[in-house]
Amino acid sequence: MKKLLLAALLAVSSQAVFAHTLWVMPSHFVLSGDDTWISVDISAANMTFVPDKGVSPDNLSIVFPDGSRHKFAQSYQGKRKSQADHQLVAEGTYLIENGGAPRYFTMFEVNGERKRIMADKQAAASQLPAGATKVTTSRGQSKALAVVTVKAPNRTAITPSGEGFEVNFVTHPADYVAEDEIQWQLLIDGKPAAGVKVELSREAELYRNNAGRVTVETDAEGKLQFTPEHAGRYLLEAGYQANTKTELADAERASLTLTFEVGLP
Amino acid sequence: MKRISISLVSAALFAFSPLQATEAEITLQIPEIETAQYYRPYVAVWVENAEQQSVKLIALWRKEPDWLKDIRRFWRKIGRSEPALVDAMTGATRTPGKHRLTWDGKDDQGNALAAGRYTLYVEASREQGGRSLQKIDFQLDGTPYLLIAAAAEELDELLFIIK
Numbered sequence: 001m002k003k004l005l006l007a008a009l010l011a012v013s014s015q016a017v018f019a020h021t022l023w024v025m026p027s028h029f030v031l032s033g034d035d036t037w038i039s040v041d042i043s044a045a046n047m048t049f050v051p052d053k054g055v056s057p058d059n060l061s062i063v064f065p066d067g068s069r070h071k072f073a074q075s076y077q078g079k080r081k082s083q084a085d086h087q088l089v090a091e092g093t094y095l096i097e098n099g100g101a102p103r104y105f106t107m108f109e110v111n112g113e114r115k116r117i118m119a120d121k122q123a124a125a126s127q128l129p130a131g132a133t134k135v136t137t138s139r140g141q142s143k144a145l146a147v148v149t150v151k152a153p154n155r156t157a158i159t160p161s162g163e164g165f166e167v168n169f170v171t172h173p174a175d176y177v178a179e180d181e182i183q184w185q186l187l188i189d190g191k192p193a194a195g196v197k198v199e200l201s202r203e204a205e206l207y208r209n210n211a212g213r214v215t216v217e218t219d220a221e222g223k224l225q226f227t228p229e230h231a232g233r234y235l236l237e238a239g240y241q242a243n244t245k246t247e248l249a250d251a252e253r254a255s256l257t258l259t260f261e262v263g264l265p
Numbered sequence: 266m267k268r269i270s271i272s273l274v275s276a277a278l279f280a281f282s283p284l285q286a287t288e289a290e291i292t293l294q295i296p297e298i299e300t301a302q303y304y305r306p307y308v309a310v311w312v313e314n315a316e317q318q319s320v321k322l323i324a325l326w327r328k329e330p331d332w333l334k335d336i337r338r339f340w341r342k343i344g345r346s347e348p349a350l351v352d353a354m355t356g357a358t359r360t361p362g363k364h365r366l367t368w369d370g371k372d373d374q375g376n377a378l379a380a381g382r383y384t385l386y387v388e389a390s391r392e393q394g395g396r397s398l399q400k401i402d403f404q405l406d407g408t409p410y411l412l413i414a415a416a417a418e419e420l421d422e423l424l425f426i427i428k
Contacts, residue, residue, distance in 0.1 A: 033331035152346040
């Protein structure tokens with residue numbers, strides 16, 4: 001079983017995600033047809049790709065190969081998983097993202113009770129009740145990602161924006177193949193996120209006694225390498241925590257997951 | 266993952282001939298498969314250089330674009346980024362049996378390939394069936410060869426003759 005990801009829990013506070021890992025699972029990662037469709041499952045679960053809680057599809061979006069961001073054409077919230085569909089008319093690489101922009105929350109204690117308001121440090125100053133102690137503001141972000149490519153891959157949708165906790169896809173996701181090395185770089189506000197522990201898991205854990213999860217740590221450049229032994233679908237989970245003081249927060253708590261497919265050689 | 270087992274047999278067939286006129290013959294075999302619903306496989310035949318980049322698409326037998334991605338390696342190496350070449354090389358799917366192809370040793374642009382190490386790939390993918398990838402490494406240096414790749418699920422024994 002997996003450890004509780006505090007960052008995920010706090011950042012998605014409006015959704016009851018509990019201690020689960022949020023992921024998205026597209027029906028396809030590689031497509032060759034014209035005017036084709038994609039269906040995306042989203043769920044929060046302990047076991048990789050075994051749906052447990054159907055989370056709200058309200059924060060689900062898709063970035064087109066030209067960089068424009070869109071809501072899904074149709075979606076449905078289920079008990080175990082939620083689903084959304086969209087037509088993929090353009091050729092190129094799409095980014096599917098469940099989660100929003102970074103959000104601020106301030107924790108404090110009043111009369112011995114821990115409380116929280118959704119406000120940054122400056123906004124919280126006027127909202128905190130009298131006698132509030134142990135005040136800390138964090139910037140939190142939690143998102144689940146997947147990348148889908150129709151015909152020729154491009155990089156517009158997957159180029160890091162420089163804001164928040166992000167993945168720089170050094171190896172293009174359409175090129176992940178068993179026995180070939182995959183390289184990623186993790187970034188925080190566009191700068192390398194060094195020393196971040198990353199967990200990698202593969203589908204069908206339910207049918208293996210040993211799940212075979214792998215933990216890797218990013219190097220000084222924020223980079224990590226992974227050579228998958230098997231073709232299949234994998235989940236990358238990364239959490240970033242730091243006491244980074246800014247005008248708006250005292251700490252940073254971010255997490256992300258990336259669902260990816262490894263093809264046959 | 267199960268590796269595709271390949272056995273290579275090489276034998277000098279003829280005396281040395283100059284490189285400028287490569288003549289190669291590929292005999293691929295689509296097996297007879299007894300099944301309730303048989304669809305002809307999608308097949309791609311191509312040559313990659315030592316950097317694993319495709320230099321020549323020799324044949325492509327297929328129907329709808331939706332399933333082109335299932336010829337996995339072909340799609341990654343050629344199909345997804347070379348639509349014009351794909352259209353130019355597209356042929357109808359073939360029935361089970363022996364199919365003979367010829368190749369003049371030239372690349373997609375019609376230039377003779379430089380001497381060196383190359384790999385011939387034959388990939389077949391069948392709807393409601395499996396996918397097989399046959400691979401033959403060869404040296405293009407004017408020496409004649411007969412090379413063989415072992416039979417796989419969706420492809421019987423493959424013969425590659427460089428004359």
